[in-house]
Amino acid sequence: MSFKATSREVGDVTVIDMDGRITLGEGSALLRDLVRENLAKGRKKIVMNLAGINYIDSTGLGELVSGYRMIKSAGGELKLLNLNKKVSDLLQITKLYTVFDIHSQEAQAIASFHS
Amino acid sequence: MPSKPQRFEVILETLIESIALAEEVGMRVAAVAGFGDDDQYKIGLAVHEGVMNAFQYGNKQRRERKIHVIFELLEEKLVIHVVDQGGGFRIQDIPDPREDENVLGDSGRGVLLMKAFMDEVDVLSSAAGGAELVMAKHRKR
Numbered sequence: 001m002s003f004k005a006t007s008r009e010v011g012d013v014t015v016i017d018m019d020g021r022i023t024l025g026e027g028s029a030l031l032r033d034l035v036r037e038n039l040a041k042g043r044k045k046i047v048m049n050l051a052g053i054n055y056i057d058s059t060g061l062g063e064l065v066s067g068y069r070m071i072k073s074a075g076g077e078l079k080l081l082n083l084n085k086k087v088s089d090l091l092q093i094t095k096l097y098t099v100f101d102i103h104s105q106e107a108q109a110i111a112s113f114h115s
Numbered sequence: 116m117p118s119k120p121q122r123f124e125v126i127l128e129t130l131i132e133s134i135a136l137a138e139e140v141g142m143r144v145a146a147v148a149g150f151g152d153d154d155q156y157k158i159g160l161a162v163h164e165g166v167m168n169a170f171q172y173g174n175k176q177r178r179e180r181k182i183h184v185i186f187e188l189l190e191e192k193l194v195i196h197v198v199d200q201g202g203g204f205r206i207q208d209i210p211d212p213r214e215d216e217n218v219l220g221d222s223g224r225g226v227l228l229m230k231a232f233m234d235e236v237d238v239l240s241s242a243a244g245g246a247e248l249v250m251a252k253h254r255k256r
Contacts, residue, residue, distance in 0.1 A: 024167055024170075057160065057164060057225075058164055058224035061224055062221055062224065066221075086156070094218075094224050094228075095212075095218055
């Protein structure tokens with residue numbers, strides 16, 4: 001299944017809902033564009049909702065890191081939401097769980113920007 | 116009596132579609148070899164990463180170059196070779212992406228995932244000078 005992503009606004013937080021696979025050539029440009037668009041609008045609090053992501057490779061992990069770097073350098077914050085076991089395992093193996101703020105409930109992820 | 120080793124080879128063009136195709140073949144071979152769902156996913160991802168490496172760094176996305184993926188089903192393990200037509204590389208030169216200075220970097224995660232998901236991973240020089248990635252998953256008895 002190819003990658004799909006849409007963004008929605010919850011107050012001052014943008015939630016990017018993703019579906020499918022994040023791999024080389026699938027999703028990377030779309031995800032980057034969505035992050036860029038939101039930053040350009042001054043929306044710097046971003047949640048990436050990975051609930052629909054069933055597969056991610058090292059390039060996809062690199063895209064999450066790239067998003068993190070873009071948001072951070074714009075003075076914003078990124079949270080990850082709803083990782084399935086496979087994605088969570090990959091973040092453990094690569095130690096990226098030490099970089100990202102990870103949540104399992106959307107309300108909790110959104111509240112974490114204001115705590 | 117030990118079963119006879121089985122070997123077959125897939126020759127792919129250097130196309131982005133070849134990555135998912137090789138992954139799918141890898142998962143099917145793993146299933147035939149008797150690996151469970153979790154190991155099939157891990158073997159598929161390792162093949163995906165190996166072929167992606169050949170596509171990007173070895174063959175530098177040049178379609179006319181080939182990627183050979185060889186599966187050898189031995190009694191004790193499944194061995195997978197991914198051979199490209201690039202300049203080769205040394206696995207020890209790949210940075211460890213888990214180190215603090217590399218964790219936000221762009222390289223090393225593919226090799227790390229292959230090492231995490233397979234029991235043996237090494238890179239040799241192929242007869243033609245490219246890289247020959249060799250990885251193996253042990254069969255549980």
